[in-house]
Amino acid sequence: MATEIDNNKITVSAKYVTKQYDLAEKQSDKVKSIFKFWSKGIPHFWSVKGVSFEAHAGETIGIIGTNGSGKSTLLEMVAGLIPPTTGEMKTYGTTSMIAIGSGLRPRLTGRANIRLKSLMQGMTEKEIDEKMDDIIEFSELGDFIDQPVKSYSSGMRSKLGFAISVYSDADIIIIDEALSVGDPTFTEKSMERTQRFKEEGKTIFFVSHSAGQVKKMAERVIWMHYGQIRMDGPADEVLPMYNAFLKRFNQLSDSERLAYQKRYKDAQKAFSLKKLITRERNRNFLLDINADDHELKENIYFKEPDERMSWFTRIILIVIGAFVLLQMDMSILDLTSKQVMANPTSLITNYAPSKLQELDIKMGRINVANKPDKPAITAKKTVNQYKVGSNETLAQISKKVNISIDAIMGANHMQTDEVSPGQILILPVER
Incomplete structure (x- = not known):
């Protein structure tokens, strides 16, 4: 049917x-x-x-x-x-x-x-x-x-x-x-x-x-x-x-x-x-x-x-977005703080250590004969400069800075141990 x-x-x-x-x-x-x-x-x-x-x-x-x-x-x-x-x-x-x-x-x-x-x-x-x-x-x-x-x-x-x-x-x-x-x-x-x-x-x-x-x-x-x-x-x-x-x-x-x-x-x-x-x-x-x-x-x-x-939904989304951005900024700051705490000298080293060093030398806070230009972070060779005074000999300088004559001659590529007043010598310092 x-x-x-x-x-x-x-x-x-x-x-x-x-x-x-x-x-x-x-x-x-x-x-x-x-x-x-x-x-x-x-x-x-x-x-x-x-x-x-x-x-x-x-x-x-x-x-x-x-x-x-x-x-x-x-x-x-x-x-x-x-x-x-x-x-x-x-x-x-x-x-x-x-x-x-x-x-x-x-x-x-x-x-x-x-x-x-x-x-x-x-x-x-x-x-x-x-x-x-x-x-x-x-x-x-x-x-x-x-x-x-x-x-x-x-x-x-x-x-x-x-x-x-x-x-x-x-x-x-x-x-x-x-x-x-x-x-x-x-x-x-x-x-x-x-x-x-x-x-x-x-x-x-x-x-x-x-x-x-x-x-x-x-x-x-x-x-x-x-x-x-x-x-x-x-x-x-x-x-x-x-x-x-x-x-x-x-x-x-x-x-x-x-x-x-x-x-x-x-x-x-x-x-x-x-x-x-x-x-x-x-x-x-x-x-x-x-x-x-x-x-x-x-x-x-x-x-x-x-x-x-609705405006309520919009405000909620804006607040959530701002919160996320704030958390991202806080994370970056926290990471930077941890890096500074792990290496306090990094800020000075990274920005202008040479300028600060020059100021310290002028003010007499650093002995140029005994201090390196930069903080020693690793076991690498660093150098300082020494200006030869009147009537100074290489032997006297060696004794004064506590560096061997051979080391000073090697650093300056010297063939003899003769030096002259006003000469700038490189003083190697090993750490």
């Missing part, structure tokens, strides 16, 4: 949904973007710009649009993989997303991925064991099921992902380009299985660049165009308009196509919630709906999510 489907049951409700991304060029900009109050000047890109729609049980909706139109971003929000920036996205039931490699772990085998992804979709170990052989058979992977997924082709990954989702009990099925790769036989089998989803009352979102597949699968089509819904209606009305657009677009020259794309992408960068409010106000005016600016601005769907930090 066929299951009676309540076609009026809403399974997905999107109201003015937007998705904004930060276009951070430098690593520092990425850090700033985390702190919303410090992220001024970082450009933004609105992948989705205020989209609204409803989906019902047993409905198959085709999502079409050129590359970069926001199709995948929109469906990732439906699946709950990413949150909207503003607006409201509600789903009533469980979701399963079928995309090339979606949720698969490359290093795990196909069999291990079946178990992992099935567990993530809410299946029990017992249910997985009961369905394992059927999933493997549907995937048509054969012996490759026990090979790492990283060795699979894109078509094989698509087969595995689709086979896992076929045997899940999700209420909302999202098929994102999963049937655009692989052999025609598997694609036909998958499309037939998708029709069974519809008969079971599941809501299906079907994304494909193939107009033939969309026409065969979906009775309703949403045309996404650079972040907005351009058309939403029966497939036999939307698809002809979309195909006509593609025909005109492809007839443009390369420069004309680039100019067209740039104009719309610049609009995505310049988009704001204020512009969304203006757009909705104009739409209400055309539909003769009473909604003044104040009501629109107070509407929850047009308010920024509560992501900005």
Whole structure:
């Protein structure tokens, strides 16, 4: 007996949904973007710009649009993989997303991925064991099921992902380009299985660049165009308009196509919630709906999510940052103190020992004949200078400074022991 489907049951409700991304060029900009109050000047890109729609049980909706139109971003929000920036996205039931490699772990085998992804979709170990052989058979992977997924082709990954989702009990099925790769036989089998989803009352979102597949699968089509819904209606009305657009677009020259794309992408960068409010106000005016600016601005769907930090949070972060910097300074001072305590002469030695030494010599605090220029830290040879006085001989000097004649002659490279008044001698001192 066929299951009676309540076609009026809403399974997905999107109201003015937007998705904004930060276009951070430098690593520092990425850090700033985390702190919303410090992220001024970082450009933004609105992948989705205020989209609204409803989906019902047993409905198959085709999502079409050129590359970069926001199709995948929109469906990732439906699946709950990413949150909207503003607006409201509600789903009533469980979701399963079928995309090339979606949720698969490359290093795990196909069999291990079946178990992992099935567990993530809410299946029990017992249910997985009961369905394992059927999933493997549907995937048509054969012996490759026990090979790492990283060795699979894109078509094989698509087969595995689709086979896992076929045997899940999700209420909302999202098929994102999963049937655009692989052999025609598997694609036909998958499309037939998708029709069974519809008969079971599941809501299906079907994304494909193939107009033939969309026409065969979906009775309703949403045309996404650079972040907005351009058309939403029966497939036999939307698809002809979309195909006509593609025909005109492809007839443009390369420069004309680039100019067209740039104009719309610049609009995505310049988009704001204020512009969304203006757009909705104009739409209400055309539909003769009473909604003044104040009501629109107070509407929850047009308010920024509560992501900005409160002043209390900011103060706490500043205090923590200051504390960390203070601790770093204290650590440096502590390390320096320990070095000075270990070698008290290091400060004098490192900065200007010669100047201090000269001052001590002038003041008579150091005997130039007996003291070295620098404090002896290691067992290296140091030297002093001695000025030969009137009528002094090398023997007298040797006895006076308590250094052997040979040592003095060696230090001064002297061939004889003759010295003359005023001559400067180097006096080696060994420690």
